[in-house]
Amino acid sequence: xxxxxxxxxxxxxxxxxxxxxxxxxxxxxxxxxxxxxxxxxxxxxxxxxxxxxxxxxxxxxxxxxxxxxxxxxxxxxxxxxxxxxxxxxxxxxxxxxxxxxxxxxxxxxxxxxxxxxxxxxxxxxxxxxxxxxxxxxxxxxxxxxxxxxxxxxxxxxxxxxxxxxxxxxxxxxxxxxxxxxxxxxxxxxxxxxxxxxxxxxxxxxxxxxxxxxxxxxxxxxxxxxxxxxxxxxxxxxxxxxxxxxxxxxxxxxxxxxxxxxxxxxxxxxxxx
Amino acid sequence: xxxxxxxxxxxxxxxxxxxxxxxxxxxxxxxxxxxxxxxxxxxxxxxxxxxxxxxxxxxxxxxxxxxxxxxxxxxxxxxxxxxxxxxxxxxxxxxxxxxxxxxxxxxxxxxxxxxxxxxxxxxxxxxxxxxxxxxxxxxxxxxxxxxxxxxxxxxxxxxxxxxxxxxxxxxxxxxxxxxxxxxxxxxxxxxxxxxxxxxxxxxxxxxxxxxxxxxxxxxxxxxxxxxxxxxxxxxxxxxxxxxxxxxxxxxxxxxxxxxxxxxxxxxxxxxx
Numbered sequence: 262x263x264x265x266x267x268x269x270x271x272x273x274x275x276x277x278x279x280x281x282x283x284x285x286x287x288x289x290x291x292x293x294x295x296x297x298x299x300x301x302x303x304x305x306x307x308x309x310x311x312x313x314x315x316x317x318x319x320x321x322x323x324x325x326x327x328x329x330x331x332x333x334x335x336x337x338x339x340x341x342x343x344x345x346x347x348x349x350x351x352x353x354x355x356x357x358x359x360x361x362x363x364x365x366x367x368x369x370x371x372x373x374x375x376x377x378x379x380x381x382x383x384x385x386x387x388x389x390x391x392x393x394x395x396x397x398x399x400x401x402x403x404x405x406x407x408x409x410x411x412x413x414x415x416x417x418x419x420x421x422x423x424x425x426x427x428x429x430x431x432x433x434x435x436x437x438x439x440x441x442x443x444x445x446x447x448x449x450x451x452x453x454x455x456x457x458x459x460x461x462x463x464x465x466x467x468x469x470x471x472x473x474x475x476x477x478x479x480x481x482x483x484x485x486x487x488x489x490x491x492x493x494x495x496x497x498x499x500x501x502x503x504x505x506x507x508x509x510x511x512x513x514x515x516x517x518x519x520x521x522x523x524x525x526x527x528x529x530x531x532x533x
Numbered sequence: 534x535x536x537x538x539x540x541x542x543x544x545x546x547x548x549x550x551x552x553x554x555x556x557x558x559x560x561x562x563x564x565x566x567x568x569x570x571x572x573x574x575x576x577x578x579x580x581x582x583x584x585x586x587x588x589x590x591x592x593x594x595x596x597x598x599x600x601x602x603x604x605x606x607x608x609x610x611x612x613x614x615x616x617x618x619x620x621x622x623x624x625x626x627x628x629x630x631x632x633x634x635x636x637x638x639x640x641x642x643x644x645x646x647x648x649x650x651x652x653x654x655x656x657x658x659x660x661x662x663x664x665x666x667x668x669x670x671x672x673x674x675x676x677x678x679x680x681x682x683x684x685x686x687x688x689x690x691x692x693x694x695x696x697x698x699x700x701x702x703x704x705x706x707x708x709x710x711x712x713x714x715x716x717x718x719x720x721x722x723x724x725x726x727x728x729x730x731x732x733x734x735x736x737x738x739x740x741x742x743x744x745x746x747x748x749x750x751x752x753x754x755x756x757x758x759x760x761x762x763x764x765x766x767x768x769x770x771x772x773x774x775x776x777x778x779x780x781x782x783x784x785x786x787x788x789x790x791x792x793x794x795x796x797x798x799x800x801x802x803x804x805x
Contacts, residue, residue: 277651281558284553284554284555285553288557329793356781361789363778364793370774377662379661385623385653388620392649393627393649396628397624397628397675397681399623399672400671400672401670401672408781416696417698425689426672504641509629509680511680513680515597517636520598
């Protein structure tokens with residue numbers, strides 16, 4: 262690595278959907294890149310930012326090939342951006358990319374500059390679309406057993422259900438993996454009321470976005486696919502006017518009416 | 534609500550730190566607002582965006598007063614933005630604000646337009662700063678027992694520890710609440726190796742940001758305060774060259790070396 266130009270490698274979370282939820286830092290890093298690498302569907306969402314750049318599109322399930330290509334190009338001095346949807350660190354490309362960099366003998370103090378640029382994760386985007394389900398302790402669990410043994414996933418489902426975590430299920434159901442979400446539903450029904458609110462958000466912030474609120478007992482698993490995030494409420498989560506809210510506990514301790522009827526907050530500064 | 538102008542109420546996550554991680558949508562909503570309400574420390578981080586606007590600063594612990602003020606102003610036709618640090622939906626203001634709106638008799642189809650604008654949550658920002666700790670199933674648990682009974686928090690700590698979730702602890706320690714983080718450490722030590730990596734990120738993306746990697750056994754709780762997020766690895770999380778990584782499992786199934794030595798990905802499109 263001594264005789265090459267100093268490349269850089271940034272793994273960038275694009276946020277959900279297209280450009281609306283992109284951060285300023287993500288935009289800046291993409292603008293400064295010499296090469297952009299990513300899954301083609303995600304690259305198309307940000308096509309406007311890629312004009313005039315070298316772009317390496319890759320199909321699904323080529324995560325390691327993408328990481329290796331990004332590493333090779335950065336090692337020869339390119340300013341490489343690897344894009345991830347949502348946040349690059351939450352079930353994202355930051356992990357396999359770092360493993361690949363370590364494997365290639367990289368050290369932070371010499372050679373490639375490395376940066377993870379965080380983005381708006383699917384969890385936040387989906388929560389915003391259904392109301393405020395994640396205002397208390399929560400878990401994220403992927404139902405994909407391609408890389409994780411199912412008994413470990415099931416243990417986590419049991420723990421999340423029994424300790425009353427609001428729970429987000431990622432990768433809940435694909436064409437071939439259909440029973441895992443039904444098993445998750447059974448496990449939660451053993452610990453929570455059948456009326457527990459469930460939010461289903463598919464393709465958040467994209468053209469074919471679909472949102473539905475249902476309950477643990479009535480959740481129709483056939484409407485769920487790999488682009489769906491399943492949000493299961495805790496024992497206090499409620500729905501009202503088509504929105505799903507998990508109380509943080511303020512209303513137990515304080516009187517909302519007192520606040521609403523109060524004069525303007527005396528601690529607030531005057532209008533500037 | 535029939536004889537008032539149609540106001541709007543947006544609760545906006547600013548992301549960590551200042552403007553760098555703000556999304557395009559958050560910036561747009563702030564630009565269109567007639568009134569901005571928030572905790573003064575957060576408002577100062579985005580002072581550049583607030584010039585010429587009516588700004589209502591409020592001190593800490595005035596969450597409900599802020600929600601009530603935002604609701605009152607929106608009901609008389611103002612375009613109100615309530616700001617939250619990080620993401621507005623994750624332990625953020627979206628929840629209490631919706632509770633206040635419902636209490637005020639609001640319905641989505643009439644009256645105030647309501648929007649949650651998601652932001653980069655502390656979880657994503659802190660993870661990005663230490664490497665890639667959140668690439669597998671994780672939990673977020675707040676150690677604040679002001680609104681939640683401690684036995685419930687302890688039950689969640691037990692569940693998270695025993696089911697091998699990567700775990701982010703929010704509000705871990707304040708001037709007065711000092712024993713909770715020690716109790717959490719004890720619980721995790723009963724289920725995980727003393728050598729389990731722990732990342733401590735204080736004031737992520739702000740001027741006095743501090744990052745340290747330690748282990749479950751050696752974690753120095755006196756360095757932890759209310760601005761710290763504690764990231765506890767799962768049984769496979771490792772540290773290398775000052776970074777913390779939770780493997781997703783690719784390296785168990787595939788050979789990283791094969792990928793690194795391969796020619797350029799044949800599925801990638803040619804440079805454009």
